[in-house]
Amino acid sequence: MSESDVQGDTGQQPRWRGFLQLAVIVAVVLAAIFFARAPSREFLQIDPELAQARVEPTAAVIQPAATRASHKVVLTGTVTTLGNVVVVPEVSGDVVWVSENFRSGTEFKADETLAQVDRRDYELRLASAKLALAAAQANLKQRLDEAARAPEFMARFPGGHLNPWLATEGTIEEAEARVGIARNQIALAEIALDETRIRMPFDGYVRTTLLSPGQVVERLVSDVGSVYAKHQLRVRARISAFDLNSLQPVIGRRAIAVADGRAYETVVERVSKEVDIETRLGSLYLEVLDQEKAAMLPPPGTFADVTVEGPMQDDMFVLPESALQINGSVWLVDDGRLTAFTPASVGYSDAGWLVRAFDTRDGIVVGRVPGAREGLGVNAVTAGAEQ
Numbered sequence: 001m002s003e004s005d006v007q008g009d010t011g012q013q014p015r016w017r018g019f020l021q022l023a024v025i026v027a028v029v030l031a032a033i034f035f036a037r038a039p040s041r042e043f044l045q046i047d048p049e050l051a052q053a054r055v056e057p058t059a060a061v062i063q064p065a066a067t068r069a070s071h072k073v074v075l076t077g078t079v080t081t082l083g084n085v086v087v088v089p090e091v092s093g094d095v096v097w098v099s100e101n102f103r104s105g106t107e108f109k110a111d112e113t114l115a116q117v118d119r120r121d122y123e124l125r126l127a128s129a130k131l132a133l134a135a136a137q138a139n140l141k142q143r144l145d146e147a148a149r150a151p152e153f154m155a156r157f158p159g160g161h162l163n164p165w166l167a168t169e170g171t172i173e174e175a176e177a178r179v180g181i182a183r184n185q186i187a188l189a190e191i192a193l194d195e196t197r198i199r200m201p202f203d204g205y206v207r208t209t210l211l212s213p214g215q216v217v218e219r220l221v222s223d224v225g226s227v228y229a230k231h232q233l234r235v236r237a238r239i240s241a242f243d244l245n246s247l248q249p250v251i252g253r254r255a256i257a258v259a260d261g262r263a264y265e266t267v268v269e270r271v272s273k274e275v276d277i278e279t280r281l282g283s284l285y286l287e288v289l290d291q292e293k294a295a296m297l298p299p300p301g302t303f304a305d306v307t308v309e310g311p312m313q314d315d316m317f318v319l320p321e322s323a324l325q326i327n328g329s330v331w332l333v334d335d336g337r338l339t340a341f342t343p344a345s346v347g348y349s350d351a352g353w354l355v356r357a358f359d360t361r362d363g364i365v366v367g368r369v370p371g372a373r374e375g376l377g378v379n380a381v382t383a384g385a386e387q
Helices: 003-036 048-055 120-156 171-194 241-246
Strands: 058-062 067-069 072-081 085-087 093-098 115-117 204-208 225-229 233-239 254-259 262-271 282-288 303-309 313-319 330-334 337-341 345-348 353-356 379-382
Touching: 058 330, 072 241, 072 254, 072 282, 072 345, 120 171, 233 262, 233 303, 241 282, 241 345, 254 282, 282 303
Parallel strands: 058 379
Antiparallel strands: 067 313, 072 233, 072 303, 085 225, 093 115, 204 225, 233 282, 254 262, 254 303, 262 282, 313 353, 330 337, 345 353
């Protein structure tokens, strides 16, 4: 064999192997496509009764008994007061003294002097009013004396003319009026002098103040601070129309408000007569009970969680929350099939979801049913006995 024949054989051998490898790859791809196709209809045709028995899921159901129960409404509120009082002086002048109890966050007593306006001008006014009273009283005495001497003069000179200084007609009344005016001026001066004391007619707390000695204040104009009355706390809680209707009658209903980790007993005092334009919520105003006996009270502005106890109602079902489905509905089992029902919800209690009693058919489904839908066939078993 020549050298050229040997080289020709070695050149043909690699090309033959390449074609073989390509053919194997194509065969593998075609086989994968074939086996990946969906099975034909004849492979899916099975016994319908056997298929139903295999796909029917188990549904745990309950049959609640109608009972008497009450629901609870949980709200979010804010501690407030009957009203903040803006402190304004009743006289004008220089502030000469400010009490340590008239500082932001402090407590004060009723009629306690919180600040003092300079008294000197008002003391002089009172002294002047007293002098004016003395002058008016002296004038009245003179007129009375003149009136007393007039009959004696007329007796001594029957046909004589009465001297002008003895003509007392109307002068006594005028002198008495001047005395009355002088007395009123003294009373007004005493009131103005007393009003140099800045004070409140109630026990309370100071919210804010920036008053200090040396400031000049103007009567009924200068704002020197803000206070609120002690033991007049209220809790304002927002509430929807649905929850409000469920609590009727709501006035006088007891509630628990938790603020700063402490629980306070409250009672619904009044309800707002309008709703918020944006939130469409009304407001409950609750009075904090036994404020005088409380060791500590929450300051205004504190957030509070409010729980209001609703009225006791008959013919109620207490359902577990696991029975609640989308949009407030429940699944009922009716002749082995699921059917949706929306009960009349009342609210929630510690025991569960409260709804008005209704026909439960073969039971109310609790928990999850795989593939749940209207009309799905299920195997209903009593909850707790499905094992």
